[in-house]
Amino acid sequence: MAKEQLKLSIPVSFESKPQENIPLKAFLFNRKGELMESVAVTGDKADFKMAARGIRDTRVFIVPAGDERLETATTIADLQRFKPYEPVLNLDPKGNLKVLPIPANLLKLWKLRFCRVRGNVYKTFSMSGVTQNRPICHARVHICEIDKIWWLLPKIPDYIIKKIPDIILYPERPIPIPIPDPGPIHFPGTVIRPEIATEIRPLALDVHPLAEAAPRITGAQSMITPVARENVLRSITPEIKQQLLSGNVSAIRNTLQANLQLFHPYFCLIPWIWPYFYRSDEIKTVYTDYNGKFDTTIVYWVDGDHPDLYFWVEYFIDGVWTTVYKPPIPCYTYWDFVCGSEVNIKITDDRVRWECSDVIDGDIVWVKSIGHGASVSRIKQVDDLVTIQGKSFNRIGLTDAVVTLSQVTSGDYRQPFGGGLYFLLQFGSGLPSTGVKYYRWSYRKVKEADLSDTGITAYTRLSNPISKGYTFEYIDGGGHKQFGSNSFKLGPYPIGGTPDLYIIPPTSPAMAPVNAPESSPFWDQNTVSVTFDSKLDGDGLYEFKLELFNGAGHLVNVPKASQFFRVPKPDTFSPSILAPDNMLIESGGNVSAYKMLMRIDNQSCKAAVDKIKILTGPDYVDASTDCCGFVKYNPAQKNNNSLIKISFQAYHPNNFANFGFVVQKGTCNDAAQKNATNVSGMVIGDAPAGDGVPYVRSTASIFSKTFSPDTLLGICSSGGKGAFAEQLSVSVLTIDGNIRLYSRDASGLAAFALEPA
Known part of the structure; x- marks a missing residue:
């Protein structure tokens, strides 16, 4: 006889009606513990679409909905933290399914509270000596709940427990990684790198993250300096110290369990110990908006611990979500998080660029920078002789840009350019227009490395392929919003017999000529307009030229009065200002091109x-x-x-x-x-x-x-x-x-x- 096949419809009711509506979710497992299906409870029943075998091969669990971690629950063990109810499935004499109501005492455990979690992600950028905090938009923020693993303490090996007193009482002593290492006790959400100890910044004494990431710390910060560490040691009572020094493993375990909060600052500095004392569970993932902000709500049990939250951040780099912020868990956890407070997360990763620029109005080409850090307004465009250590030094074509590992300060024009270069532009909202649709960069070497004339007058066109990337939204199979990426080729193209032209991108990839088919496409308004291998023609002084072309590929001369070409304001970078005369190629009151001089040098020391x-x-x-x-x-x-x-x-x-x-x-x-x-x-x-x-x-x-x-x-x-x-x-x-x-x-x-x- 064929086995009985059912499409389960589980009636769901309460023994006593709850005061507030409780959203529920039902999970269907087979006897092997394999998840067959999960559905929301609607209309006092859970309707499973999947056919199931007889009830003897079926287990059903009902849990309160609302916690995003349910979306990733795939095993019965995953559901245990949500206090599941497993109804007994019986058939009456007529073969109808009988399910008893949810017990009244379970309602006392199913009380949830909501916690507002707000924050912003930013990075400090330095543009030629001008420092600004700028938002990081479209970053992916992972919100994790950190549990102190009290129940794991009895399982920690004795040889680890014996090392704890030295960590706490003698923090100045190096504590080597024990052998064997924690191994399988390692838990999700934590990355332990050998070099992490050298990256840890000073800690606040109340064991919150630093001022830049701690909503409850105000005013002056007390950091874990030698003096401050001594202050923490004073809070270790003689009784605690006696137990730690006893050499009795059981006494040390009991002391740790009773005083774990006190010991966080010391565990923070010892990366290998984290997996023994903390567990990280991701509870939500959110994305920052154009202002670098995120705002969401999490849930927690009334009878459980108040949320202890930890944040780590990914950023979309070269088409891949890349971790750019993941500090030590014990040092950067918000213990007893204050719901509704704002979390400030400062990114320092060099790979994260300033890519949340606003749209600028008008028919404007704003020539911004070489790379993302050297303003074109901070490059000497004329001979400028100074004396350095008794020698004459010409600063033409050099910059004072304060970039990563820079050796100069603002006003100290001594840096040439080298390596692979790219030029950053921003086009106004009026472009591309009927009269201006394309651009092109060219260059010529005008001086040798010793600033003698080259005799070169002809320009060489730059023609490396350039694409502009954009991000779009989509809904994955689990119903969650995700971000994907695509790109649009700007050039080079031959237009009307004119070679090596590049398309001026519109303000949105949804607009022509891009016409991105994806949902909610957006891109950084900054455009990497061209790349240049500075090693090709040797060291010296170069002149770069930017020209504009119409739809037929003809050169466009714009009236000088139109103020078409802009450059950054030298002392503040933003807003833009008119390009000075020595950065324009003029003819009869019209401007045919933007130009700039740059010193190229690729020599080693x-x-x-x-x-x-x-x-x-x-x-x-x-x-x-x-x-x-x-x-x-x-x-x-x-x-x-x-x-x-x-x-x-x-x-x-x-x-x-x-x-x-x-x-x-x-x-x-x-x-x-x-x-x-x-x-x-x-x-x-x-x-x-x-x-x-x-x-x-x-x-x-x-x-x-x-x-x-x-x-x-x-x-x-x-x-x-x-x-x-x-x-x-x-x-x-x-x-x-x-x-x-x-x-x-x-x-x-x-x-x-x-x-x-």
Whole structure:
């Protein structure tokens, strides 16, 4: 006989009617514990669409709806946190399904409360020395509930428990990762990286996140400095300390369970211990709006713990959701979260760009920046001779952009450009228009690296393929809003016989000529308009030209009075201002193009610390013939300021580099010696040390200075001998508009020891 087949319709009623309506959800499992279907309870019944075998092979669970974690529940174990009711399924003599009402006492456990969770995600951007906090739009924020795993304490191995007293009572001592490591106790929502301990910022004493991410902390913050840590230790009573020092594993476990909240600041600094004491469960995922804000509601049980919330953030980078903020859980959890308060999340990841710019009105082309960090208004467009370390230095084409790892400050125009470059534009809402639909970039090299003329007059068109990405919304199979990505090719295209033209994008990808088919498409109003490999034609001064074209591919000359081309305001970046005359190509009152000069340099640094030399007769010779570094001197010449020569090479072919040279004597903090030996500057010319006496630079960029043994020995003079380390760093000044190209840096390290002959 064929097995009985049913389409289940489960009647749902209450033994006593609840005071408030409780949304319910029903889950259908087979006897193997496999989820067959889940449905909302409507009209006092749960109708399952899936055919099920006889009731002997069926289990049904009913839980209060409203918690988003139910969407990912796939096992009976997943439902246990929601206090499920499993009705007994019986058939009456006529074969009808009989289900008893939900017990009245279960209603006492099914009381939910709602908690408003608001916040904003932002990043501090520096644009050529102008610092602004800007919202991060369309970021994905994961909201997690953190539980202190009280019930896991008995399962933590004894050898781990024995390490806890040292972590708490002696936080200055390094605590090595135990062997074996936590292994399978690791839980979802936590990333433990070996380097995380070096990334942890100071902690607030009440164990909330920092001021930038803690709604309940106001005013001055008390951080976990050595003094502040001592203050926390004072709250550890003699009784607690006695138990921790007892060596009794059971006593230590009991003390931990009774005082876990007190110990969070110390566990925060020990990443390997987190999985033993905390569990993270994601309860909701939200997206930030154009202002970087998010606002949602979560639910929690009246008889349960008040929510302890932790946040981590992803951002859509190159078509992939990428984690850009995931700090240590114990340090950044909002214990007993204050519902309705605002969470401020500061992103520092370099990959996150300023991409929430507003639409600007009118027929405008705003030439913004090289990369995302170097304003075009902060690039010298004329000869500008200054004197640096006694040498003449022309700053034309250089920038003072303060980017990541920058070696300059605002107003210090010494940085050339190099590597892969891209130019950022923003088009006004009036474009593309009938008269202006396309743009094109060209370049020519006008000066060599030494600023001699090249004789080049013709422009070379830039023609690398460019696409503009956009994000759109869609609803996934679970009924949740998600974000996807697509892109539209801007060019290059031949139009009307004119090659290498690029489409001016409209303000929305839903508009022509893009006509994006997806729902709610949007893109950053900033446009990466072109890319340029700066290594192609060598170092020198380049002129870049931006032209506009109509629908037929003909060059458009715009009246100068139309104020078509804009650049950033130099001191604030925003708002835009009219492009100055020296950045325009004019003819008869019309403007045919925007132009700008940029210095290109792709050279690397060199660094070397020479052997110590000693004056022998009229010349300086190596003080030792081997590599061991011992320098013997005549005690009778202890005060001879010309006896010992220290030298090093700090080199860059075009002088676009800074250097720093340090001499460290043993473990001494000898201010007078350091003042005389330590020096920093640009590699261009002689560099005075702190005592005013310069290291003299040779044509080969070798810096040297002479000393007496007494000056070097300083506070060690009475013994007549000392050991020294010499450390040299040479840092290139070149940037790509986002970051200083530090891979072109160089360094040197050496050591020597002075002793009387």
